[in-house]
Amino acid sequence: MPRLWTATVEGHRREVRDAVLDAAAALVGRHGLRGVTMSRVAEEAGIGRATLYRYFPDLESVLHAWHERQVASHLAELASLRAGAGSAGERLRAVLAGYARLSRASRGHRESELAVRLHGGQDVVRATGHVHGMVAELVEAGARSGELRGDVPAGELATYCLHALAAAGDLPSETAVHRLVDVTLAGLRPGT
Amino acid sequence: MPRLWTATVEGHRREVRDAVLDAAAALVGRHGLRGVTMSRVAEEAGIGRATLYRYFPDLESVLHAWHERQVASHLAELASLRAGAGSAGERLRAVLAGYARLSRASRGHRESELAVRLHGGQDVVRATGHVHGMVAELVEAGARSGELRGDVPAGELATYCLHALAAAGDLPSETAVHRLVDVTLAGLRPGT
DNA sequence: GCGCGACGAGACACTGTGTCTCGTACGCTA
DNA sequence: TAGCGTACGAGACACAGTGTCTCGTCGCGC
Structure with missing residues (x-):
């Protein structure tokens, strides 16, 4: 069973995760709560929408x-x-x-x-x-x-x-x- | 210019309005905030959805x-x-x-x-x-x-x-x- | 009674959701 | 360095709810 979660990959995932959280916070601050959607968070974080759903369910x-x-x-x-x-x-x-x-x-x-x-x-x-x-x-x-x-x-x-x-x-x-x-x-x- | 807002009609509108507010409060209490939609409020209040939009914009x-x-x-x-x-x-x-x-x-x-x-x-x-x-x-x-x-x-x-x-x-x-x-x-x- | 306006029902375009598939790119292992 | 596996981006899809509109009906008010 090969180790999938090597240090580098995991590091990448953390970076993406942090970018998502930062993006969400930025959007709330900029457009208010109503203006925050999964689509916009993905865009703001610079990742695909489907990818975002692999990190957070909603x-x-x-x-x-x-x-x-x-x-x-x-x-x-x-x-x-x-x-x-x-x-x-x-x-x-x-x-x-x-x-x-x-x-x-x-x-x-x-x-x-x-x-x-x-x-x-x-x-x-x-x-x-x-x-x-x-x-x-x-x-x-x-x-x-x-x-x-x-x-x-x-x-x-x-x-x-x-x-x-x-x-x-x-x-x-x-x-x-x-x-x-x-x-x-x-x-x-x-x-x- | 005929008076449209006679006492009776206005009374009816107040009744409907109150029913809408009661319905909304009931839905929030029952299904939580996420479970409240304009569609459900109209249904709970017993009026049509389009009618609800004549009373409240959102x-x-x-x-x-x-x-x-x-x-x-x-x-x-x-x-x-x-x-x-x-x-x-x-x-x-x-x-x-x-x-x-x-x-x-x-x-x-x-x-x-x-x-x-x-x-x-x-x-x-x-x-x-x-x-x-x-x-x-x-x-x-x-x-x-x-x-x-x-x-x-x-x-x-x-x-x-x-x-x-x-x-x-x-x-x-x-x-x-x-x-x-x-x-x-x-x-x-x-x-x- | 008749007319005006509010009403219910439903169609419509639109936005956002959550899932899925596909081809690609990149990191890991040999 | 070659390949293999996995995560990725893009896009299609069905579904929910929104907000607007039309149409036929009902009832209050003159």
């Missing part, structure tokens, strides 16, 4: 794969922030600030984000669930040390954090985002 | 109109809460609690919500902008009276509130939603 899969590529890098970045030094509260602030920055940076892709969320569903939930778990752990630790409130389940507080910080996408300046992180954290402090 | 318009109908009733409800008695802070709590409850109640329609947001764009922004203004006013008043923090622009705080309360859609119980409102409001209180 448009949803293309957008989904693109989204996964985005999320992977974001997750890695947040994980490194979580692993930093300091108390649970300090590391939580770092992670939340990072999440807010990422939310704001990718607000241009919000349209595609929504599109993926609409149909992709499952894996998106898994990815955001990963971030949610990360935040919930830090909140739990902060509550145990008394830095944060303990009268509300950590999971609920994590949900609150992620939604509140999504507001970063609507804010005009980075200083406003900084204030948003402060306000959000204020909601986590122990009551009077 | 599917986007149908979903958009449905969304507007929803938002109108929500806005009215929130406005009545704002007009209630009590201090700015108390009325703010009432409005935010109402918003959270509405967010949670319509989480089943979140898919359609996203769909409308994807393409409708303009009017959705206007509607949410209306709510945003309502909240911002109350926050501003609360800041003047010293009930709420004044170190962050009221508009930013309103943005924070609306996003944070959207988390209500992900919470399992009404008591959890109540806690969410408390946490969100905690973020608005004056700093130590």
Whole structure:
């Protein structure tokens, strides 16, 4: 049984795959979601339409794969922030600030984000669930040390954090985002 | 020039229009967004396809109109809460609690919500902008009276509130939603 | 009752989908 | 370097849904 997937061929396939994802993202940004079709993606990526179908079964899969590529890098970045030094509260602030920055940076892709969320569903939930778990752990630790409130389940507080910080996408300046992180954290402090 | 739009004919048109919107909402809920087509909407509403095109130019318009109908009733409800008695802070709590409850109640329609947001764009922004203004006013008043923090622009705080309360859609119980409102409001209180 | 206009049904051209076949070009192996 | 195998591009195909149009029918309003 001859080895078909030699390094070179596989490398080629990765290049094509990346070109497809880039093409899809570019088309969404340029023509909006309605303007993206399998035909145009193939054309933009410089491959035949039939070839595109050998890589992805439908448009949803293309957008989904693109989204996964985005999320992977974001997750890695947040994980490194979580692993930093300091108390649970300090590391939580770092992670939340990072999440807010990422939310704001990718607000241009919000349209595609929504599109993926609409149909992709499952894996998106898994990815955001990963971030949610990360935040919930830090909140739990902060509550145990008394830095944060303990009268509300950590999971609920994590949900609150992620939604509140999504507001970063609507804010005009980075200083406003900084204030948003402060306000959000204020909601986590122990009551009077 | 004969009057064509007599009361009866106009009434009929409203009935048909409502039936179309109901049909669209039902189809989205039943088959998901991908399963909704102009053909199916017409069939579900019990009218001819060509007739449907006399009411709405495309599917986007149908979903958009449905969304507007929803938002109108929500806005009215929130406005009545704002007009209630009590201090700015108390009325703010009432409005935010109402918003959270509405967010949670319509989480089943979140898919359609996203769909409308994807393409409708303009009017959705206007509607949410209306709510945003309502909240911002109350926050501003609360800041003047010293009930709420004044170190962050009221508009930013309103943005924070609306996003944070959207988390209500992900919470399992009404008591959890109540806690969410408390946490969100905690973020608005004056700093130590 | 009669007329105007809305209606349902169906035909039509068009776009995009997903599958298939064919001949070609290129990388891998001998 | 020669061949073999595989992925590729191009194009044909049936199928879905769209948006427009026509035609015959039905019913409200004068």
